[in-house]
Amino acid sequence: MISEFVKYLVKNQFVAGILFLAIVWLFFQVIEIVIVLFASYVIMAALKPITLWMQSRKIPRIAAIAISYVSVLLFLILLIFPLVPFFAGQVNNLYVNFPTYINSAGEAFGLDVDQQSVARAFRTEDIGQNVFAFAGGVFGGVFSVIAAFVISIYLSVDYKSIRGGFVGFFPRSRREKVESIVNQAEDKLGAWARGQIILSLFIGSITWLVLTALQLGQYALPLAVLAGVLEIVPTVGPILAAIPAVIIGLSISPTLAVMLILIYAGIQILENNILVPRIMQRAVGLSPIVVILGITIGGQFFGIAGALLSIPFISLLVVVYKNIRSTN
Numbered sequence: 001m002i003s004e005f006v007k008y009l010v011k012n013q014f015v016a017g018i019l020f021l022a023i024v025w026l027f028f029q030v031i032e033i034v035i036v037l038f039a040s041y042v043i044m045a046a047l048k049p050i051t052l053w054m055q056s057r058k059i060p061r062i063a064a065i066a067i068s069y070v071s072v073l074l075f076l077i078l079l080i081f082p083l084v085p086f087f088a089g090q091v092n093n094l095y096v097n098f099p100t101y102i103n104s105a106g107e108a109f110g111l112d113v114d115q116q117s118v119a120r121a122f123r124t125e126d127i128g129q130n131v132f133a134f135a136g137g138v139f140g141g142v143f144s145v146i147a148a149f150v151i152s153i154y155l156s157v158d159y160k161s162i163r164g165g166f167v168g169f170f171p172r173s174r175r176e177k178v179e180s181i182v183n184q185a186e187d188k189l190g191a192w193a194r195g196q197i198i199l200s201l202f203i204g205s206i207t208w209l210v211l212t213a214l215q216l217g218q219y220a221l222p223l224a225v226l227a228g229v230l231e232i233v234p235t236v237g238p239i240l241a242a243i244p245a246v247i248i249g250l251s252i253s254p255t256l257a258v259m260l261i262l263i264y265a266g267i268q269i270l271e272n273n274i275l276v277p278r279i280m281q282r283a284v285g286l287s288p289i290v291v292i293l294g295i296t297i298g299g300q301f302f303g304i305a306g307a308l309l310s311i312p313f314i315s316l317l318v319v320v321y322k323n324i325r326s327t328n
Helices: 002-011 013-029 031-056 061-108 115-121 124-129 131-157 159-167 172-213 217-230 236-252 254-279 288-327
Strands: none
Touching: 013 031, 031 061, 031 131, 031 172, 031 288, 061 131, 131 159, 159 172, 172 217, 172 236, 172 254, 172 288, 217 236, 236 254
């Protein structure tokens, strides 16, 4: 049935073109749902080895899945949520005082900074005017994260039936190959997710310790969280994370700014030469150009979620492409 339909499309290229455009249109109509589904698949792939390990220790499958997800929730509740009020206060102080730091940094280089323009860009009134839009964006993001987390639970519980149904769409002669591709994709996506979490926690922690030691304790936590979050964005993320810290350091003294540049560069060197080869060795290694293009295109079309998930998506495409190429 499927093979006959494919042959029909090959012979009728106009119909195939219309069908392709319809699929692309439908894809963009439901892109938010697709992103949530892909994120849930990545979460499931990241926790899959943990559940399999517990199953090998004679723990029932449902119990292993429950323990995995409950552990993640407890980590978020016990470690991250208590820091939210303290973090929010420091972010507010950083936001209010950042125009002053920009002006001071400009004066250090002899630049004439338009203080009114800078202050206007950081006006408190603008925050009030956009508070509902901001709250809506935050709520939508939190809802998407919760939805991805819940869907990933269902994917883990019904993993065998969902995977069997997906593989069953293909001819019997290709099912073994499809199984292999699915295994490789899940290994890559899971390794990427676990590696990124470890890297983000490490980079955030070491940044917080260093900034606290340099008497930047008032802003150490938000800058460290920024460094940890932007660590998910390869190549570009660490550079963007260093800019606010350097501006604040330059407003205090040029020596401190130079020290911060060297420290951020040192952390990046440590990451690229020691941490990434050890932690991310199972994840795909993409060239910096592909990474930057993927992040740019993903962010342009699909926002922050698209930028963050562009690397695992490209990794998935690479796995599929290599397997298809090896069969030809």
